[in-house]
Amino acid sequence: MSSTLVSIEPATGAHLWEKPISDVSAEVARAREAWPLWAAKPLAIRVETMRRFANAVRAKEEALADLISRETGKPLWDARTEVAAVIGKVDISIAAYSERTGMKRLEGAMGMKQAVRHKPHGVMAVLGPYNFPAHLPNGHIVPALIAGNAIVFKPSEKTPAVGEMLVDLYYQAGVPEGLVRLIAGGPDEGRALTANPDVNGILFTGSANTGIAINKAFAGQPDKILALEMGGNNPIVVWDTPDIASAASLVAQSAFLSAGQRCTAAKRLIVRDSLASLLIAEVKKIADRMIVDHPHANPQPYMGPVIDNQAADGLTESFLILMSNGGRPIKHMVRPHKDLPFVSPAMIDVTDMPERPDIELFGPLLQVIRVPDFDSAIAEANNTRYGLSASLIGGTPEHYDQFWSNVRAGIINWNRPTNGASSAAPFGGVGLSGNHRASAYYAADYCAFPVVSSESDQPRASIAVGLKDVDVSAMGD
Numbered sequence: 001m002s003s004t005l006v007s008i009e010p011a012t013g014a015h016l017w018e019k020p021i022s023d024v025s026a027e028v029a030r031a032r033e034a035w036p037l038w039a040a041k042p043l044a045i046r047v048e049t050m051r052r053f054a055n056a057v058r059a060k061e062e063a064l065a066d067l068i069s070r071e072t073g074k075p076l077w078d079a080r081t082e083v084a085a086v087i088g089k090v091d092i093s094i095a096a097y098s099e100r101t102g103m104k105r106l107e108g109a110m111g112m113k114q115a116v117r118h119k120p121h122g123v124m125a126v127l128g129p130y131n132f133p134a135h136l137p138n139g140h141i142v143p144a145l146i147a148g149n150a151i152v153f154k155p156s157e158k159t160p161a162v163g164e165m166l167v168d169l170y171y172q173a174g175v176p177e178g179l180v181r182l183i184a185g186g187p188d189e190g191r192a193l194t195a196n197p198d199v200n201g202i203l204f205t206g207s208a209n210t211g212i213a214i215n216k217a218f219a220g221q222p223d224k225i226l227a228l229e230m231g232g233n234n235p236i237v238v239w240d241t242p243d244i245a246s247a248a249s250l251v252a253q254s255a256f257l258s259a260g261q262r263c264t265a266a267k268r269l270i271v272r273d274s275l276a277s278l279l280i281a282e283v284k285k286i287a288d289r290m291i292v293d294h295p296h297a298n299p300q301p302y303m304g305p306v307i308d309n310q311a312a313d314g315l316t317e318s319f320l321i322l323m324s325n326g327g328r329p330i331k332h333m334v335r336p337h338k339d340l341p342f343v344s345p346a347m348i349d350v351t352d353m354p355e356r357p358d359i360e361l362f363g364p365l366l367q368v369i370r371v372p373d374f375d376s377a378i379a380e381a382n383n384t385r386y387g388l389s390a391s392l393i394g395g396t397p398e399h400y401d402q403f404w405s406n407v408r409a410g411i412i413n414w415n416r417p418t419n420g421a422s423s424a425a426p427f428g429g430v431g432l433s434g435n436h437r438a439s440a441y442y443a444a445d446y447c448a449f450p451v452v453s454s455e456s457d458q459p460r461a462s463i464a465v466g467l468k469d470v471d472v473s474a475m476g477d
Contacts, residue, residue: 053170122200202214205263208432232267241275410427
């Protein structure tokens with residue numbers, strides 16, 4: 001077993017980063033030791049430290065975007081939007097902490113006062129994904145630090161360099177080095193981190209299989225907080241609309257942005273039969289024009305590679321499996337470089353497949369399903385164990401009301417793409433997409449727990465019933 005973790009640029013195959021595998025127990029112990037001092041600091045100091053972190057990121061904005069592009073393969077313009085989200089997370093988290101977990105005063109009986117305050121959990125393990133290696137873990141870490149927690153952060157083994165730079169930026173802002181610790185490692189280190197008894201909570205973004213394994217491991221530990229975001233098999237439904245061009249653009253953006261490697265990416269296009277030919281042809285035209293190239297190419301690409309050759313091989317194999325089981329190719333998935341993980345955007349009609357696999361195909365592969373009526377469209381949208389994101393394109397307000405009421409998902413949009421969710425709103429899903437602990441604006445909810453207090457400045461009490469009468473004659477003079 002290797003004692004070193006190595007990161008490779010997907011677009012070039014070049015060696016990018018290398019570091020020894022971390023000692024998980026030692027890193028958790030350091031965070032545990034640093035936590036009490038941080039938790040005891042006034043909220044104003046923790047908030048100010050996070051504001052300094054935002055400034056530190058601004059000072060290294062282009063360097064961080066460049067590193068994200070090189071390590072993930074996403075276009076530089078796409079990486080810049082991720083860095084902007086990292087910066088924006090600070091003000092959003094400060095506002096969310098104040099609104100959702102700030103101190104509240106209530107009036108109690110007999111002039112007593114009631115107070116609701118929040119305490120941090122302790123040491124929080126953050127397990128980050130590779131598709132947004134800075135933004136998504138930062139979305140856990142910033143609110144957790146504001147709340148007073150310590151962090152042990154294991155970035156994806158596919159994007160550790162970005163994780164290391166993110167941690168360095170916390171340090172530059174004045175976050176104590178013992179308080180945020182980086183774990184360099186793979187699945188074994190992830191399992192060791194989640195199993196460590198000194199970890200008080202797991203904040204996870206990643207695949208459903210890993211999330212389920214974590215959930216099972218914690219089945220007998222109700223004292224530990226567990227927030228899971230596990231992706232989706234997301235539907236985009238296109239109904240009656242006169243603007244086919246706009247509908248097609250929304251579908252293409254939903255399916256192919258970031259090479260389809262967003263947990264909110266549309267995986268299933270569900271379209272009315274009478275509209276299908278026009279819409280599919282228009283989406284294919286857009287996909288045919290998409291530039292797929294390395295992140296810094298000129299002209300700018302719409303898509304870079306997927307994360308690695310294993311992912312690219314899995315996607316091309318999945319396309320062939322769908323095709324051999326009744327799927328009709330609309331646009332084939334092509335590997336232009338056999339040694340690099342570039343794949344073209346692909347589309348396949350799976351309407352006539354007897355059994356469609358309910359899995360998250362994490363890449364630019366869009367399945368098309370034609371339906372005769374709106375009830376069938378809703379049934380198809382819900383034909384999944386996942387429930388993260390869903391969009392309706394076109395239709396009437398009545399259609400949208402029916403769609404919103406009946407589709408099971410945590411994000412439901414109308415005439416908007418499935419992806420691009422706002423950090424100023426809650427983010428999460430149901431089923432295999434999450435465990436009802438939404439992140440983004442609602443991350444404050446799982447970073448601290450409420451403590452209710454009844455308070456009075458003097459002890460005032462008497463017992464008026466249920467006592468024997470006092471025997472006055474036995475009391476003496």
